[in-house]
Amino acid sequence: MGNPNAGKTTLFNALTGLRAKTANFPGTTIEHRAARVEMAGQTLELIDMPGLYSLAAATSEERVARDVLLGETPGVSRPNAIVLLLDATNLERNLFLASQVLELGLPTVVALNMIDLARKQHIRINIKKLSGELGCPVIPVAARSGDGVPELRQAMQALLNPTATIQKSCPPACAGCSGCAFEARYDWAEGVGARVTSAPHMTHGRKTEAIDRILTHPTVGILAFMMVMFVVFAMIFWLAQYPMDGIDWLFTTTGGYVAQGLNAAAGHLPAGAIRTFVGRDLRSLLVEGVLGGVGGVLVFLPQICILFFFLSLLEDTGYLARAAFVMDRLMRRVGLPGKAFVPMLSAHACAVPAIMSARMIEDRRDRLVTILIIPLLTCSARIPVYTMIVALLFPTRPLLASGVFTGAYLLGIVAALSMALLFKKTLLKGETKPLVLELPSYKMPSLRTAILTMLDRAMIFVKKAGTVILVASVVLWALAHYPRSAEPAQAVALQQQAHQMQATGHADQAGPLLIQADHLMAQSELAHSIAGRIGHAIEPVLKPLGWDWQIGIGILSSFAAREVFVSTLAIVYGVGADSAHANPQRLYDTMHQATRTDGTPVFTMSASIGLLIFYVLAMQCVSTLAVSRRETGSWKWPAFQFLYMSLLAYGGAFLAHFLLVSYGWR
Amino acid sequence: MKSIEGSGAGQHGQTPPAGLQAQRQATESAGPRSVSAASAVILPGLRPGHCGSVVEISADDDDAHRLMAMGVCVGRRVELVQAGDPLILRVLGCRIGVSARLAARVRVEVCHEPQCAVGGAN
Incomplete structure (x- = not known):
């Protein structure tokens, strides 16, 4: 010690x-x-x-x-x-x-x-x-x-x-x-x-004093800090994309092999319940539930590693103490200490490492408030959802599109800061602990410590992904696939047509038909599953927001991880989950044409902006809840976090829809 | 070993009254040093590069304790390295950042010897 x-x-x-x-x-x-x-x-x-x-x-x-x-x-x-x-x-x-x-x-x-x-x-x-x-x-x-x-x-x-x-x-x-x-x-x-x-x-070397004159300067120091964090973020987004693509590829390919293997195994089995189980249910569970769910979360591992690597380096040099020092006065205005700034900035990559790094805040109340508001900041998992909605609304107006995109980020920041102030004034009353912080001498950081810290944090995340997230993915998978429903007549007809073509030597034309049949089957399966029924059941709650049951399914299925929303909508609208990646334009076109039973379009301006606001504010992430539980020591705080954010999101979406409709922006 | 532990625990247990005691001692020790009350200023009132010895910490127990654990403790000398909010102090050869609001609760006697904060005990 x-x-x-x-x-x-x-x-x-x-x-x-x-x-x-x-x-x-x-x-x-x-x-x-x-x-x-x-x-x-x-x-x-x-x-x-x-x-x-x-x-x-x-x-x-x-x-x-x-x-x-x-x-x-x-x-x-x-x-x-x-x-x-x-x-x-x-x-x-x-x-x-x-x-x-x-x-x-x-x-x-x-x-x-x-x-x-x-x-x-x-x-x-x-x-x-x-x-x-x-x-x-x-x-x-x-x-x-x-x-x-x-x-x-x-x-x-x-x-x-x-x-x-x-x-x-x-x-x-x-x-x-x-x-x-x-x-x-x-x-x-x-x-x-x-x-x-x-x-x-x-005492301190002259070097430390000279550097500190710049780095603790009230304005230059903040600028320097912004630059340091900008570099760290550039590294997170640029450097992480390669291993992220790698992990994505690994899970997709493994999924492909598992599917092939199980299909082959099913081929050797006698027709009957077991064969259908292996070829359909087991395959879907392993590929979509387990690999898809865990893979979708593990994709963020590189970002988490890079963030902790750089944070550890910065802490080791002694710089992080200076960062907390210069940010203290600004952060105090919303009732948080300067040390809360690094976690809040990290939250723009991913809330999980951000909540873990909130440990550096000594005071319990200050730390709790920081943990509570961190998920309001736009993490990288929200980007696919923002992209989809913005592309849907303003396909031909890039300036407006980027404006709305930036607006979503700003909304997250404003919401986080106002909630921090609110919590400090009500729930976790008490003055922010005044800063008392040693400014250690600058020294060369230890690469070994940085790597060990990174591995240590990565292990914690992987363990979470291996337990809580696995369970959540499998439960959500089951909700979206059961009970089984009869295959829709249209899909069966298409399949028969395709088989006929294969038999007559037109195999090249049969492929697209089979894919279309698959999409129809997936669509009908989801609509009749428990998730689909829940989507229908909660439709009255979603009506005031201008949403229908299909969006309800999307929100439900993206509870474990937000980015799943896009691929779920792709299934709901029958274009197939893979087209969300490969051909997003097709998904947008279909969504544009999507109508309610009365013939009015689903994705109106007001409903879509409401949806965007919902995703800015909602706590749709099991990993974050799990890590909040770990860091606060009880389920009480994550439960509260989930509740307040969901209410905020619903209220925000309702207000946006209501205002837009009353001003004639449909 | 029992007795050592006992005395240790006793001293730790003193923490809450330590703040009070510190204040009492501050007023007592101001006498022998024959410093008039007028020369005592709050910490942010020091000129950068100058130092003073702490005569009173009037923060709540928790904050006072945090300051004392860093070496800002009645009878000790501190140097103001950089003014502002937060400001930088040198205590025990080591630099600490303290928010101005808290520093304003620390009263010091201005000291006229150069470099005294670095230079050890009174």
Whole structure:
């Protein structure tokens, strides 16, 4: 354990490598990483504690850390020993925590990190003297290069060796001293620092000061931050598209092979229920339900990886603290701390990593508000829906189209900021925690830490995709396919016609007929399924928005992932799910011509704008709900999130429809 | 070990009254240093590059604690590195950003020695 920015994660990774697992402490949302390592025939469990400045139990991190160290956390046994990490370039500040940790009386070894940087800054530390002052072994290490790590391992083993006499650490002589407990500790820390360091007054390098004059400037700093984030976003959207296409291709091809394999298998089976089951139901479940559903969500994995990779690099350099610093004044106007800005910006790629990165906000209320509003910001899964609606409405007016598209983004931002303000004024009342933030010295980031952080976050996402999202996809698949209905007469006729053509040698003409038959069958299947019935049943609710049951099915099926809306509509309107990708114009044409039973068009201006607003505001994403559950520790908050966003979306769509209709914009 | 733990817990337990005590001590310690109340200013009132020693923190317990954990604690010296909102302080050789609203709740005695925030205890 040690101060934030002391290099704990880097040292932990150097000691454990890839074996670390991330988990929450029981009953909390405070995360820690733990790993089992073999040392001299013993299996040790190493825990990476949250970064702390003090153990006084004033923040939830401090409380959790204290409880764990005292053995008071149920389900976590008291540690046998502590590896206390001190930053050699900033010894005095780090010694404050040391004074509290040493008082716990656990066998302790001090790892004096960043000794290489300290040497570069001409800070000379008398290790022997420091060890004497602290009453415990002190090992100089440079976690980033790995220097000193083997020696630290040895010292840890010695600490756990039961035959060795445990060196009692001596706490600062402060027992019974009056006045501010903090002051006495600081005096002790400063005294020790002065006694063991040759250049105790060396502070931040001039470089850090010079850079900070620019990066923390009230206007230049914000501009610089915008530029940094712009580059990160450009990387997310540009770099991620290649692996995204790859993942998409992988799932589509696998789906193709699975379908072929099952078709072939069905061919060998005797005609009957089992054959239909394998050839139709099982194939559809695996290809559309499992592969389609999970693949549609895993496609966002590259974006998540890239985002966390860059965030970790930025944090490691010390820049993220500056970003929070310059954004603090602006964000405070909506009642959020500066640290909320990075998660909110990340939300424009995907709400899942954004909610995960909201951890950096210390105050519980501020963090909850940020998590609640993050899904209102336009993530990349909404883009296909926006594109479809805009193309549908303004096929020949690109300027207006891009204006409406931008408007949708802005609406998301405005809604998020106003809801933040509203929640801070009502539900999660309380002033925003004023900023108190260390601005650490700039340093070279560790690529290894960035990669490990990225893998760690990716694993969390994949686990979610493997469980919650898989279940949701299969349930939604079942809703859209059952109960089975009779094949429509028109499709059967087309199939017969195609078979006749094949028999008479016109196989080339038979293909399109078969595809058309497939589309008709899919359309009828969906219309008669539970999803279709629900769509019909909720039509009265959708009427005030100008929508019909077909849009209802689309909304229902896109509950797990928004982008599914487009392909569902393609099935509903009988053009086939694949044409949503391959030939979107055909889908738009069909939708243009789509009419209600009374002959009026379905996709009027008012209904479509309402639909756009609905998708800006609605919480149509199971992954986000699952990750909100993980980060808030209960289903209460995601349930509330879903409810308020759905109401907001419905209200927004209703209002838009109502206003447009009353002003004659049909 | 029991006794060490006990004394440790006792000190941690003191956190809420620590704020009060800090204030009390602040008024007491102002005497011996023979500084008139007039020379005490709020932290944002310092000129950039100048420093002062903290005499009073009148924020609520939680915020006061966060400041103290960073080294802004009664009796300690801080330097104002950059004014503005938020402003930058140097404490214990380390730079921290603090929102101006919170910094205004910290009163300091202006110090006239150069570079004193870096230079250790009183």
